[in-house]
Amino acid sequence: MNPWEDERSLLLRLQEFNQTACDYSTDLTVVKWLENTAETSGTQPAVYEGNEMYTYSSLNCDANKLAYTLLERGIGAGSIVAVMMNRSYTMLVCIYGILKAGAAYLPLDPNCPPSRLMKILADSSAALVLLKDEASTPAPGLPGVDTITVESLGLDLYPDTNPDTRAQQSDLAYLIYTSGSTGDPKGVLVEHGSLVNRIEWMQRAFPISSNDVLFQKTVYTFDVSVWELVWWTLTGASVVLLPSGRENDPRRFVKLIEQHGISVIHFVPSVLRLFLEYIEGDFDLERLSSLRYVFCSGEALSAELVSRFYSIFPPGHEVKLINLYGPTEATIDVSYYLCKRDQGVQPVPIGKPIDNTRFYILGEDLSLTPIGETGQLYVSGIGLARGYLNSPLLTHSRFVLNPYEPGERMYRTGDLAYWNECGEVVYIGREDDQVKLRGLRIELGEIENCLMSCDQVRNAVVGVHVTGSGDQILTAYIVGGSGSEPELQKSLQSELARELPEYAIPTRIIRVDEIPLKPNGKADRSLLFSNQKVTTVQR
Numbered sequence: 001m002n003p004w005e006d007e008r009s010l011l012l013r014l015q016e017f018n019q020t021a022c023d024y025s026t027d028l029t030v031v032k033w034l035e036n037t038a039e040t041s042g043t044q045p046a047v048y049e050g051n052e053m054y055t056y057s058s059l060n061c062d063a064n065k066l067a068y069t070l071l072e073r074g075i076g077a078g079s080i081v082a083v084m085m086n087r088s089y090t091m092l093v094c095i096y097g098i099l100k101a102g103a104a105y106l107p108l109d110p111n112c113p114p115s116r117l118m119k120i121l122a123d124s125s126a127a128l129v130l131l132k133d134e135a136s137t138p139a140p141g142l143p144g145v146d147t148i149t150v151e152s153l154g155l156d157l158y159p160d161t162n163p164d165t166r167a168q169q170s171d172l173a174y175l176i177y178t179s180g181s182t183g184d185p186k187g188v189l190v191e192h193g194s195l196v197n198r199i200e201w202m203q204r205a206f207p208i209s210s211n212d213v214l215f216q217k218t219v220y221t222f223d224v225s226v227w228e229l230v231w232w233t234l235t236g237a238s239v240v241l242l243p244s245g246r247e248n249d250p251r252r253f254v255k256l257i258e259q260h261g262i263s264v265i266h267f268v269p270s271v272l273r274l275f276l277e278y279i280e281g282d283f284d285l286e287r288l289s290s291l292r293y294v295f296c297s298g299e300a301l302s303a304e305l306v307s308r309f310y311s312i313f314p315p316g317h318e319v320k321l322i323n324l325y326g327p328t329e330a331t332i333d334v335s336y337y338l339c340k341r342d343q344g345v346q347p348v349p350i351g352k353p354i355d356n357t358r359f360y361i362l363g364e365d366l367s368l369t370p371i372g373e374t375g376q377l378y379v380s381g382i383g384l385a386r387g388y389l390n391s392p393l394l395t396h397s398r399f400v401l402n403p404y405e406p407g408e409r410m411y412r413t414g415d416l417a418y419w420n421e422c423g424e425v426v427y428i429g430r431e432d433d434q435v436k437l438r439g440l441r442i443e444l445g446e447i448e449n450c451l452m453s454c455d456q457v458r459n460a461v462v463g464v465h466v467t468g469s470g471d472q473i474l475t476a477y478i479v480g481g482s483g484s485e486p487e488l489q490k491s492l493q494s495e496l497a498r499e500l501p502e503y504a505i506p507t508r509i510i511r512v513d514e515i516p517l518k519p520n521g522k523a524d525r526s527l528l529f530s531n532q533k534v535t536t537v538q539r
Contacts, residue, residue: 017423022355061160066097077102086244104172169193179443187389210236250278268298297324325350357381463529
């Protein structure tokens, strides 16, 4: 057979897999959904926080007041406003107020090391940092940064009507920083049009109504939080805010699901495992009867976990388990797979591309890989981010020209995958040293660079071990250091805490005489981080 005919037939097959074109709203941003619902159903519950309930009218009016304060300060289209506070109604007011002013929001973790916050703020040139109140003012503070508390803004002095300012779909909606392999976080720029497409796809695929209740439990510095923050406004549904710090607390999840009738929830697979362990056995499933959609993303979802889920929720319980996949650089999620009860032991696919998104699995020379053959996964379509802030070289290396769609870009994910015969993509692993722990994206090179900057460390390799129960343990092997291993571990963890967020600090730090090397001189990670099970060590 002519090889050109083979390539043509493969391309036609892949075009069939990528038939995702779909109309979406090109004349609005997510702010309009909030305003529409506030106008038509203003007394409808929008937000539940603790014992408080806030209506759509309250949220919209408070966000309007904040928008006017920003506009009065000359903050609008093209501006970036940082929000640094724990999950709360005030956090939502800030995010929507910023978007109403035409600016983009930058979420900051109040518990992030000050040195890392300063790097992010310097790189972003944020016009302002919004804090909730004086009690949340960072100590020892952020020198040279313009911070202001929401309680000091005097919001009641400003109008509560919708401002005339309107962001365009090509304007920036949010800026989220992810780990960088060089040691510096990198900012991903996502536009309004990409976000609208993503949320409208979700509503078409898994429709919700005003009767639904969503659970906002993802830390807002990670992009999964974005759909939890906005999807419900599209239909007049409501959202329950999980108290900060309870993201791994299945007892609290169950209490809130039962109390508020939560119907939509997201888990990273490792936290889903904790949740299932809690509700297994002698547990009244009627307490969870409101659940309709359970979404998973952030880590590979195992067939064992799918089987466990459906064994706990037998036929008759209408809850669906959906596997989502997507990098921050492509607006939250780019594929979906509705998990089956009879999944068996086969790998759980990351599924099919969402609306207006195309997948390409390519070889090193950007040639198409045959169905069933592993290659590098590229994503193309409306969802692609604008790029990385202040990093044109990195942007051009990751967002490349698409040889199969002239004039279009595609994003090189760094993930290895293959197409199956059903037109679904199966994830295999990474081609680099990036990992995800509990859904949090970590560049191992960033941690290694921080370790190597410690005076007593001569060499370091960081990776992940797996416990007998399936938990992932971030582990560092180091050469150098003095004193007992527990003392050395505590000392190095303390040093790392000055530069890295808590989730990126190794739980285990193990001293070795030397790092094993491959013939090419690189660290042989396979000898250090095999699939052997290890015992969990609490920090």
